Amino acid sequence: MITEGVFKANDIRGAVPQSWDEAGAAAIGAAFVELAGLEGKQFVLGRDMRLTGWEMSRAFAAGAISRGAEVLDTGLASTDQLWFASGSLDLPGVQFTASHNPASDNGIKFCQAGAAPVSPDFLARLRDRALELHGSVDAALPEHGLTQVETLDDYVRHLHGLVPLEGLRHLKVVVDAGNGMAGHTVAAVLAGADIELVGLYLDLDGSFPNHQPNPLEPENLVDAQAAVREHGADLALVFDGDADRCFIIDERGEVVSPSAITALIARAELEREPGATIVINTITSRTVADVVAEAGGTTVTSKVGHTFVKALMAEHDAIFGGEHSAHYYFRDFWGADTGMLAALHVLRILGSQDQPLSEVMHTYERYVASGEINSQVSDAGEVMEVVEAAFIGRGEVDHTDGLTVRGTDAHDNLWWFNLRPSNTEPYLRLNAEALDPAVMQAVRDDVLDLVRGTTTT
Known part of the structure; x- marks a missing residue:
């Protein structure tokens, strides 16, 4: 089964099996290979911890293999880990995730080689072809055509190469993974740093027994806010389900605006590359443009949405981009969004001086x-x-x-x-x-x- 409604402007999302099922995933896999010209070629496939992730991703792989593609399977991966695999291997990528959607949903995010975004037109053609193929593609995975690959260690090394954590003061950090994919990556990323980790909901559980994996909703931040106060932590990191977004909570238990975090990281990136370009969206705080101008950079404004931001990042060779929704994009991460790299920037900046986070952020909260x-x-x-x-x-x-x-x-x-x-x-x-x-x-x-x-x- 597959319904037209699961095809969104930027990805695929819908309830399983009510809106789509394994047969639908197989049809989408076959259509993807046909339209992307991947017969006889490779692409990389990942999945998050959702309860239907294994079966749905395997059915997609079966459809792709039926059209002559070779699938490199990363297994469990955060979305930004999949972007890393696509970028480092220079291959198209497919991530099974419904991000912050309810537990009943699953979905797919796509990218071209080098983690470049696919166009809305491509997704529209994918929809049409998948609907045509539905019912004609075998969802059973064949014996050949799928190869397991490990990417977590290389992903961690790449992040540490961009933002090293050595030489920082001791930090106590609450991490709320919401039973999502940050629970898979954060221990490896923070290993070796002088960080005392207070973990909340790090176990992978696609039923989301504690709270929904959507940090945009205030009720999903309450546990991390309480934990910061209870443990006297320096800050909290709260990730969404597929860990491509990260919200920051200061030492008082107060939520830091993603626009303020965008301004903070923009200034740090402009210190590294004076005069560089920063991409923001239309509803990012004016603070960001003010800070970028003060630091000698240039601001380019995008429509809301990762497809538009990534396109402008590439067009202007922008060093960094940020959205109000806590999506953060980095040129050194193939222009893709990564909540974990944004978190490392915050940890590095905070751990390099003695002020609490609330004081560090004061200058970035002007409006x-x-x-x-x-x-x-x-x-x-x-x-x-x-x-x-x-x-x-x-x-x-x-x-x-x-x-x-x-x-x-x-x-x-x-x-x-x-x-x-x-x-x-x-x-x-x-x-x-x-x-x-x-x-x-x-x-x-x-x-x-x-x-x-x-x-x-």
């Missing part, structure tokens, strides 16, 4: 943000037109990603907001920011009044 606010609407385009008309003359309008308006109030207090439609749900997503809390609240409320006054659902 007041609304957070993302969702409103259900019947016609996103019409609502955005209403909002834009109301703000004519109040600020500079930008349509890079939805509607962005930037301006100042009568006292020269900077503000901006972005209003953009969700790719997957009938929502408009609002993010607002300003130097002054009252100004942010006023802008936020003005936009919400307009949005919800025109809502018809």
Whole structure:
């Protein structure tokens, strides 16, 4: 079984077996090899700890082998470990994961050789061909065509080569893996450093018995916040299910904004390569652009989403990129996103001086943000037109990603907001920011009044 709805803008995700099953995975594997021209060639395959990962990835491999490809199987791997394998081996990559989705889901992320992103057009053609092939591809893995490869040790060595942990002061670090793939990688990555590890939910368990593996939701950060306070830790690292994202909690148990982390790492990278380019998205805090300018770098703004960020990273040879969702991208990691490398940067910066993390981050938290606010609407385009008309003359309008308006109030207090439609749900997503809390609240409320006054659902 395979339904059209599992094919998303950037990857595949859906409930197993309700939306797709092993027969569907086999059809996708065959279609992938056909469309990527991999007959007689190799690609690398990984999977996370989800309960259906073994069966679904094996069925995909069977479909791929049926079309003449050779599969290099990494076994259990975080998504950034799979990106490493693709980059270091210069082969296309396939990762079975549904990231932070519920336990019933599984999915697939794809990349070209060198961990380069695939295009939305490729995924659309993959959808069409897989639907055509469904029911005609054997999901049973043949005896030949699949080779096991080990990549964890090389992945760890590569990370340590980029951000060494030697010579740091002693740190006590809480790590909440959420029963996801950080539990597979973090002990190896932190081995040898002067770090006292307080582990939460490091056991791999795709049923997620403790909390959902989505650090964007505040309730999934509560355990790590409590552990930092209880153990007197210097910080906490909280990973999502496939460990390509990492949230940071300071020594007070307070969540550090991913935009602030982006600014912190951007400055460190610009010290290493003055004048380099940093990529951010449309709803990253203005703090990042300010910090990059102060450090002599250049900022390029992308639409929200890893496909767009990675494309701009390559186009501008950017050294680093960051998104509000705690995706962090590194040129030295083939332009791919890796939560673990971002975490190492934070540990290195913190461990190289004596200040607590809250003081280190103070200079990177200059604006007041609304957070993302969702409103259900019947016609996103019409609502955005209403909002834009109301703000004519109040600020500079930008349509890079939805509607962005930037301006100042009568006292020269900077503000901006972005209003953009969700790719997957009938929502408009609002993010607002300003130097002054009252100004942010006023802008936020003005936009919400307009949005919800025109809502018809």
